[in-house]
Amino acid sequence: MDRKGRFFVFEGIDGSGKSTQIQLLKDRIEATGVRCLETKEPTDGPIGSLVHQCMTGRTTADEQTIAALFAADRLDHLLNETDGLCQKIQQGISVISDRYILSTYAYQSVRVPLEWLIQMNAQATQALQPDCHIFIDVDPEITLERMAKGRFHTELYETKERLTEVRDRYFDLFDRFAQQENIFIVDGNQSIEAIANDIWEHVAHYYV
Ligand code: ADP
Numbered sequence: 001m002d003r004k005g006r007f008f009v010f011e012g013i014d015g016s017g018k019s020t021q022i023q024l025l026k027d028r029i030e031a032t033g034v035r036c037l038e039t040k041e042p043t044d045g046p047i048g049s050l051v052h053q054c055m056t057g058r059t060t061a062d063e064q065t066i067a068a069l070f071a072a073d074r075l076d077h078l079l080n081e082t083d084g085l086c087q088k089i090q091q092g093i094s095v096i097s098d099r100y101i102l103s104t105y106a107y108q109s110v111r112v113p114l115e116w117l118i119q120m121n122a123q124a125t126q127a128l129q130p131d132c133h134i135f136i137d138v139d140p141e142i143t144l145e146r147m148a149k150g151r152f153h154t155e156l157y158e159t160k161e162r163l164t165e166v167r168d169r170y171f172d173l174f175d176r177f178a179q180q181e182n183i184f185i186v187d188g189n190q191s192i193e194a195i196a197n198d199i200w201e202h203v204a205h206y207y208v
Contacts, residue, residue, distance in 0.1 A: 004089065004090055004091065004092040005034075005035075005088065005089040005090070005091065005092050005093045005094045005095060006089075006094040006095070006131045006203075006206050007085070007089055007094070007095050007097070007128060007129075007130045007131050008025065008094070008095070008096045008097070008130060008131060008132050008133075008134060008203065009096075009097045009099070009100040009101075009102070009130040009132070009133045009134065010022055010096065010097070010098050010099070010134050010135075010136065011099060011100070011102050011103060011106075011133055011134065011135045011136075011170065012135055012136040012137065012138065012170075012188065013138065013140065013143055013163045013166050013167055013170075014143070014147070014158060014163075015138075015143040015144070015146050015147040015158075016136040016137075016138040016143055016188050017136050017138065017146075017188055017192070017195065018098050018099075018136060019098060020192055021134075021136060021192075021195055021196060021199060022038055022096050022098055023038070024192070024196040024199075025096060025196070025199055025200070025203070026038050026096055028196075028200050028204075029094050029096075029207060032207040032208060034092070034093075034094050034207060035092070035093045035094065036093065036094040036095070036096065037085075037088055037093050037094070037095045037096070038095075038096050038098075039077070039085065039095060039096070039097050039098070040097060040098035040099060041070075041073065041074060041077060041097060041098070041099045041100060041103065042055070042070065042073050043073055043076070043077045045073065045076055045077070045080070046076075047069060047072050047073040047076050048073045048076075048077075050069055050073075051066070051069050051070055051073050054066045054069065063108070063111040063112055064112055064116075066108075067104070067108050067112045067116075067117060067120060068120060070104055070108065071104075071120045071121050071124065074100075074101070074104075074121065074124045075123060075124055075127070078124060078127050078128050079127065085097075085128060086127055086128055089128070097130075100130060100133070101121050101124065101125060102133055102135075102170065102173055102177075102181075104117055104121060105117055105118070105169075105173050106166055106169045106170045106173060107166065107169075109169065110169075129181070130181070130182070131182065131203075131206065132182045132183075132184055132202070132203060133181055133182065133183045133184070134184050134186060134199055134202075134203075135170060135174070135183060135184070135185045135186070136186055136188035136195065137167070137185050137186065137187060137188050137189075138188035138189055139189055140160045140163035140164050140167060141160055142189055143158075143163060144158065144160060144163070184199075184202050184203075186198045186199055186202075
């Protein structure tokens, strides 16, 4: 793709501070005079809604079907004629997504073979590769404390063991994809401002 805008993806366990940092990075990008759009996966589009229903148990489907829905939602996110990200990026808009392909691999590879997920997402990988995947690395115990303070819904069912497993899977993926993807791991145990500064230091060269 002939790229004009940038594409950044935030990854991390739930409660790691993705939304907080996405907003701060967006503000910094916009301060340089570049338009910036914040988005997330699964999306709020029609296929994303089905994915949300499967995740909350309102609709039941086989794990492979759910994985295929995630992949379809991602393609729609990228290629939709009305508001697809590829088109936005070609217009020079920077896009920041809360989760992308590495989330699929980290969360779904428990039930669906990783190789299968990689194949199923090959089109999306080709259509839009992130300039940088930013992984906010937080100690699962700290995440749980933060969530207990600020949240009151499903995430409270998270356990330290599960969060640790997801974090471990992310690190296995970083080893595997180190050659082909630009992955930045930021120490998420710091203050909100210190994390934002580290991230900006890493991506500012795209703008200044
Ligand atoms: P995510 O989007 O990854 O689920 P959030 O950005 O919503 O995470 O952050 C989860 C909670 O932790 C929120 O209440 C947020 O205010 C708080 N938080 C985020 N980053 C930090 C930080 N560096 N230090 C302390 N609290 C934080």
